[in-house]
Every structure is written in structure tokens, then in C-alpha cells.
Amino acid sequence: MAEQHRGRDSPGYDRRVTAPPARARQRPADQPAPQLVPPVESHTRHRASLYHRVYLRALAEVRLTALAIWRGIVGVYNSDDLTFAASIAYYALLSLFPFFLLLFSVVAGVTSSEADRQEVLGFVLRYFPRQFDFVTSQLNSMQDARLKLGVFGSILMVWAAMGVFGAITSAVNHAWGVEKQPSYFKHKMISFVMLAMASLLLMAALALVSAINVVGASWFAAVLERHESLQALQGFAVKWASTFAFIFVVGLIFYFVPNAKVRFRDVWVGAVVTGLAWRGALAGFSWYVRDLTRFNNIHGSIGAVVVFLIWIYTSAVILLYGVEVTAANARLRRRRPDEIPAAPTPRI
Secondary structure: OOOOOOOOOOOOOOHHHHOOOOOOOOOOOOOOOOOOOOHHHHHHHHHHHHHHHHHHHHHHHHHHHHHHHHHHHHHHHHOOHHHHHHHHHHHHHHHHHHHHHHHHHHHHHHOOOHHHHHHHHHHHHOOOOOOOHHHHHHHHHHHHHOOOOOHHHHHHHHHHHHHHHHHHHHHHHHHHOOOOOOOHHHHHHHHHHHHHHHHHHHHHHHHHHHHHHHHHOOHHHHHHHHOHHHHHHHHHHHHHHHHHHHHHHHHHHHHHOOOOOOOHHHHHHHHHHHHHHHHHHHHHHHHHOOOOHHHHHHHHHHHHHHHHHHHHHHHHHHHHHHHHHHHHHHHHHHOOOOOOOOOOOOOO
């Protein structure tokens, strides 16, 4: 009897025997039994839910992009971007020939082929609405003169060529509304890096053009003759190569130049919008300046220079519009108000 009346804390207490049984849950009579969903129907519902979430996400991205594009227009109108675009056009005219002089000096050290130099020149001139006689004649004179730059002359040419990149850097930081402008030495360093990258890109274009010529003259030419689809693809690539290259370069500028913590998803929308807008402006401006007589009647012998400045100014406005779109996109994604910069300033 003593063993039967042991407490719960005694060593001989057996919980399995003395514990009260758990009450079974009873379902009310009016509640129906749960229905098991077949696996196929469950998978279909999951797929439909996934498609719905993807649709809502895509719709939100479209709305965000449209709002950023509109805010970019408002930003250009309400800011000093047009003044910065004029400064970019001015510095572009001053930096054009020093930059090409440096480029020809580098190309001369890489190759002695005149055809390669003409290919590089033709690739650069694709970004202009027409062949400007004052540009081509001066570049031909520089090639024929075979100018050799010393150390001091090279430094002066680099400093002169950096002018347009410095103007672009200042304009991009102004459009972003950064909290702190870069220091003088950092500003010049960014301009020098942009100059070096532009030279490397043109050298890469030279290598690409040479490779295309080699391949085109061998087996690939026979393949193109047999397949019309490849010919159409080649025509599309040649036609839009400059636009794709422009989008790539603009994306690098939007990502690295602002003195702020920029993310990649902030950049690609503005870069694509800028590239497409520039392509449309190039087509329209090429049609408008197909005949320079109207400009020569007003501006005389400097009519081509005026057209050149107008085109650089137009391209600069499109570039700064893309910066405004990028900043608006970053501000919307971070949910930052208009009173503060679109992105925080980096530590360095």
C-alpha cells in the first residue's frame, strides 16, 4: 500500500502508469472534415501564386521606372544641368585635339598601319552626326606631321585632355546632389582615370576591329555568304555597336563618378534610357544637319564648329538627364526624400 501512495517526486514513481491520459480532441458535429488537396492542384496553385508575384513585381518596376523618367525631366528643368552641359561642350572642343594627339601617339607605339588608325578614327566619328571637315582635316594634319611629344608636352596634353572629363565629373556630382564634393586632387584623379579608360576603350576598339577584319577575310566570310540570318545579325551588330558601347560607358560613369554609394540596380535604368535617347537624337540630328549650307550662310566658315558644339551640348544634356534619372531611381528605391541626397556619401 505504501508503494501505491508514493508521491510524484519519489524515485519509484512511474509517470507512464500514473499520468492521466490526454483528452482526445473532439470535432463539433457541424464542422466538416478537412479536405486533402491533391498534389497536382497544390502545385498549380503555387505556380499561379508565383506568376502573380512576378507580375506584381514587374508592374512595380515599370511604375518605378516611369516615375524616375518623369522626375529626371523635372530635375533637368529645375536645376543647372543645362549650364553644366554648356561647360561640357566648351571643354570638349578644347580637349578634343589634345586627346586625339595622345591617342595617335599611343596607337603609333602599338601599330604602324595607317589602316588601323583610320579604323579607330572612323569608330570615334560614329558618335557624331556627320563628318566634320575641321576635325578630319586637323587629325589628318596631325597624323602627317608625326608629332613627337616629350615629357613636358605629354603632361600638358594630358592636362588639356582632362578638361572635358573634369567638367563631366562636376556635372554628375551636381546632378546627384552629393553631400560632399570630392577634393581637388580626387577630382583630378577621377578625370585622369576617365581619360585613361577612354584611351583603353579605343585601343580595345582597335583590337576588335582588327580581329573582325582578319576573321571577315577568312573562313567567316564564306559562312556569312551561306547564311542570310548571320548577315542580318552582323548588320544589326554593326548598326547598334556604337549604342551598346555608349550604354556601357555611360553605365561606368554613372556607377563610379558620383561621390556617393551607388548600387548597380540604381544605374542600369538610367544607362539604358540615356543610350536609347542618344540613339534617337543621333538619328534626328544627322537628318537635320545633312546639309550645312543653312549654317554656313549664318555663321560663315565656322558653321561646322557651331554644329559640333550643338551636338556635344545635346549629348551632354542627354547624359545629365540620364544622371537625373539614375539619382531619382536611387532615391525612390531607398525611399529618401528630395531634401537629402539620393545616396549617402562614401567614407573615402
